[in-house]
Each structure stands twice: as structure tokens, then as C-alpha cells.
Amino acid sequence: MKIQGEGHIFKRFDQEMSHLHSVVLDMGKLAVQQLADANGTLEKADVDAAHQVITNDARLNALDIQADNEITNIIARRQPMAKDLREIIAVGKIVADLERAGDEARKIAGLTIRFFKTSENPPRQEILEDIYALSDFVMEMLTMSMKSFDDLDLALAGNVLNDSLKLDNKLQSTIRRLSTFIMEDARNVGHFVDIVLGIRALERFGGHAKNIAGHIVFIKSGEDVRHAGLEDILARIQA
Amino acid sequence: MSFKENQEYQTVGNAFSDDPMITCRNVDVFYADKQAIFDVSLDIAKNEVLAMIGPSGCGKSTFLRCLNRMNDTIDICRVSGEITLHNENIHSRETDVVYLRARVGMVFQKPNPFPKSVYENVAYGPRLHGLAETKSDLNEIVESSLRRAGLWKEVKDRLEQAGTGLSGGQQQRLCIARAIAIQPEVILMDEPCSALDPIATSVIEELIDELKQQYSICIVTHSMQQAARVSQRTAYFHLGKLIEIGLTDDIFTHPVHELTEGYITGRFG
Numbered sequence: 001m002k003i004q005g006e007g008h009i010f011k012r013f014d015q016e017m018s019h020l021h022s023v024v025l026d027m028g029k030l031a032v033q034q035l036a037d038a039n040g041t042l043e044k045a046d047v048d049a050a051h052q053v054i055t056n057d058a059r060l061n062a063l064d065i066q067a068d069n070e071i072t073n074i075i076a077r078r079q080p081m082a083k084d085l086r087e088i089i090a091v092g093k094i095v096a097d098l099e100r101a102g103d104e105a106r107k108i109a110g111l112t113i114r115f116f117k118t119s120e121n122p123p124r125q126e127i128l129e130d131i132y133a134l135s136d137f138v139m140e141m142l143t144m145s146m147k148s149f150d151d152l153d154l155a156l157a158g159n160v161l162n163d164s165l166k167l168d169n170k171l172q173s174t175i176r177r178l179s180t181f182i183m184e185d186a187r188n189v190g191h192f193v194d195i196v197l198g199i200r201a202l203e204r205f206g207g208h209a210k211n212i213a214g215h216i217v218f219i220k221s222g223e224d225v226r227h228a229g230l231e232d233i234l235a236r237i238q239a
Numbered sequence: 240m241s242f243k244e245n246q247e248y249q250t251v252g253n254a255f256s257d258d259p260m261i262t263c264r265n266v267d268v269f270y271a272d273k274q275a276i277f278d279v280s281l282d283i284a285k286n287e288v289l290a291m292i293g294p295s296g297c298g299k300s301t302f303l304r305c306l307n308r309m310n311d312t313i314d315i316c317r318v319s320g321e322i323t324l325h326n327e328n329i330h331s332r333e334t335d336v337v338y339l340r341a342r343v344g345m346v347f348q349k350p351n352p353f354p355k356s357v358y359e360n361v362a363y364g365p366r367l368h369g370l371a372e373t374k375s376d377l378n379e380i381v382e383s384s385l386r387r388a389g390l391w392k393e394v395k396d397r398l399e400q401a402g403t404g405l406s407g408g409q410q411q412r413l414c415i416a417r418a419i420a421i422q423p424e425v426i427l428m429d430e431p432c433s434a435l436d437p438i439a440t441s442v443i444e445e446l447i448d449e450l451k452q453q454y455s456i457c458i459v460t461h462s463m464q465q466a467a468r469v470s471q472r473t474a475y476f477h478l479g480k481l482i483e484i485g486l487t488d489d490i491f492t493h494p495v496h497e498l499t500e501g502y503i504t505g506r507f508g
Contacts (some may be wrong), residue, residue: 008505079464081491081503222493 027145266320290470310455344418350410352402408439
């Protein structure tokens, strides 16, 4: 009799799950890279590179479809149960979150095109600093979520959920700081709306990282925490 | 993880019911000196389907056969502990085993119709137990049993033909009709679909769903998908021990015991 820990009695099942796992990790890396690249285009005012970031989003979309196809095939062929079932259900949601995180990165690249395409009155880099700082923060959140997924590490998922609380605070202070730029120079008003939309995109990017952390809790414990309060979820993780 | 036969254990989950049809307490089964079932306690509730799953040799069929004393037919088999049907100890001296097996019917892995006509296969039990006073009564029982087994339309014009001439799936439904013709309270099913194709299996599973409105059903199956489809509660056996029992929805999505998890996810078997 094979015992637990030695892998599935059908090796092919382990191979299929392992491949799906690697597709999800690739999507996570790509989503983070897309946001990093989008920020680079803003910093360098590089409109052509921004178009390239938008084009590259198709790679994430393709991986999203590939992952969904693999999920469908595994369910149809293997009828996974228990933890395998939870993992495959969660992975379906994780890839959707990653695909949408990529869409948010694309919006930051869109800002570059909007600000620098005509080069008339582009925003000062000083005003964009908050976008860079928030981007770094949410990229770290997503990276941590993906590590949590890779290792099924609940503590790491808890860190991401904690960071989502910090993100809320950062967003509020960012909006306050942006207001001061408008008060200093009324010509900044035109950029303000675009920057706020960019910040909103980053908030959603971080939201997807938080969702993924919730999916890890589901894989590990079977509890669906999507609509639970953050403090409640953190308490359950610690329990 | 290792799990030894002589290791103390405690069943995970709630094995009991507020409204039990059958109660089993501290049941041990021995084949000569070899213990096959270890201290199993559980209830089978009214109008529920309880699925028993586990790897080959885990004792699920042995335990099932305790419930209508089918193990009495094996000389070296000894059963201890208490099993009650409607609060009556099935091992008491007053128990009429033939009557017990009428109340707790059984459907086996391989369809085993009598070498008689379709009609006689169903009529035999009611006639034996005096359930029909007239030929008309008997006809009614045969028809209603075949209807409830979902077989009437297929055999109504050939009731006098041999039951063994039916297809595998039809033979199994004939055996179910035979079991329900004597108005049982519980139906035991020992891998009833293992010899059937998917279509015949789906017909039997539909039937199980309908039959639970009237009977308690305990089914042993090697198909976890089948256990998940037909049962309300699932019991997982391992090396003669009841490791975990609970709502089927819970067992197949987030089992508690790692042996249950390992088995149903295909990590061993």
C-alpha cells in the first residue's frame, strides 16, 4: 500500500498538478514584471516601451486561458477530491486574479502614453513618486502571495493580509499629499485625475494579491474567507 | 504515516444520529484469531444513505454484513459488541434471523437473481413471509416493487421470462425489487454497481436517491465519486477501524484525518 507523502497513485496526476502550479507561478512573475516595466516607462517617459507593456499583457491572457484549460482537463479526467479539489478551485480563482492584476499594470503603462505622448505639460517626476512607491509595495505583496502559494505558507498569506491594511493607510496619505501639489500649482489639476486613477489601479493590484492570500487560506483550511473581515481571517490563521 | 492494527484510535467526526434506525456500539469482528473490525461505533439514521469507503481489506464489507448477521454463515466469524435495529438487539436470542434479513435487505456486488422467472424472483419473498393473502395482492406487490426499482416498464411484458436473461443492470434492479418487495427498513448494498456500465450505474444511483425516501441505505463502494453522489454521510474505514465519519459534503472537500485525506485524494489505496 502506498502511503501519504509518496505522491498520487497516478503519477500523471502529480505531473499535471505540478505543471499547473508552475503556470500559476509564471503568471505571478509576469504580473509583477508587467507592473515593474510599466513603472519604468513612466520614469523614463518612454511611450514606445509603454505600448510594449500593453502588448505583453496578451502573454498573461494566454497563460490565463492555458491554466483554465488545464484545470478543466484535470477536473474532467481526475475528479480531484479534498485538498486537491480545493487547490484546483482556488487555482482557478488565483489565475483570474493574476490576469486582472496584469490589466491594472497595463493601466499604469497607459498613464505613460497619456502623460508623455505629446510632451505638452507632462507631470513632474516628483508628483509620480507616490505611484512608484505604491507600485513597489503592491509588487512585494503579490510576490509574497505567490511565495505563499508556492509553499502553501499560511503565515506568509497572513503577512499579505496585514499589508493590505497598510496599503489602505498608504492610499489615504497619498491622496492627501497629491492634494498639496494641486494647492501649490493649479497646472497640476489636469494630472491629478489621471494619477488618482493610477493609484486606484494599484489599489486593485494589491487587492488581487490580498485575494490570492485568501485563496491560500482556503486551500490549507477549507474555509472560504473571501467575505470575512481581515481581523477575523488573521485570527483564524493564527489559530 | 504509519498506522498499526493494534494502535488505539478514536473515530474522527460525529458517528451518531438523533434519529437512528441502526445503532452499532463497540463492534469487533474476528475471523478465527484474526481481528477484522476494531471497536466500531456508528448509527445509520432513518432515510439516509451512508456510504462506507476504504481500501480493499479495510473491513467495510465485513462490517456491512454484520448489520443483518450475514456473517453468521461463516463458521469462523465471531461478532461482539451491540447492534440494534429499532432499539432491538439483533443478536438477542429472540431474534429471528430470517425475519431480520427481511427487515435488513441486501444487494450484492454481482447480481444474483434466482434461476426463476422475473415474477417469481420478486414474489418469492412476500410469499415466504406471508405478505400477500391473495394472488391479486401478490401481483400488486410484484408490480409496485418493480416500479419502485425502475424496472416495470422494461419487464412488464416478460414477467414469465427468466430473471437471469435480463441485462446486468436490469438483473441488479431485479435484485433491488426483490429486496424491497418484503418491505425492509434498511437496504445494505455491497458494491452494487461494480459490475455495471455507467448508464446502468446511473440508473441504480437515481434509484438509491428515490429509495432513501422510504428506507435507510448503507452502501459499500470503491467509487468515491459514487459515494459523493449518492450519500448524505460517509464513513472511512482503514485496517478494520472507523477512522472518520461525517457529512459527505465535508468528507470530500475537507476531511479532518490525514488517512481519509490520503485515501480520497488518491495518495494511497
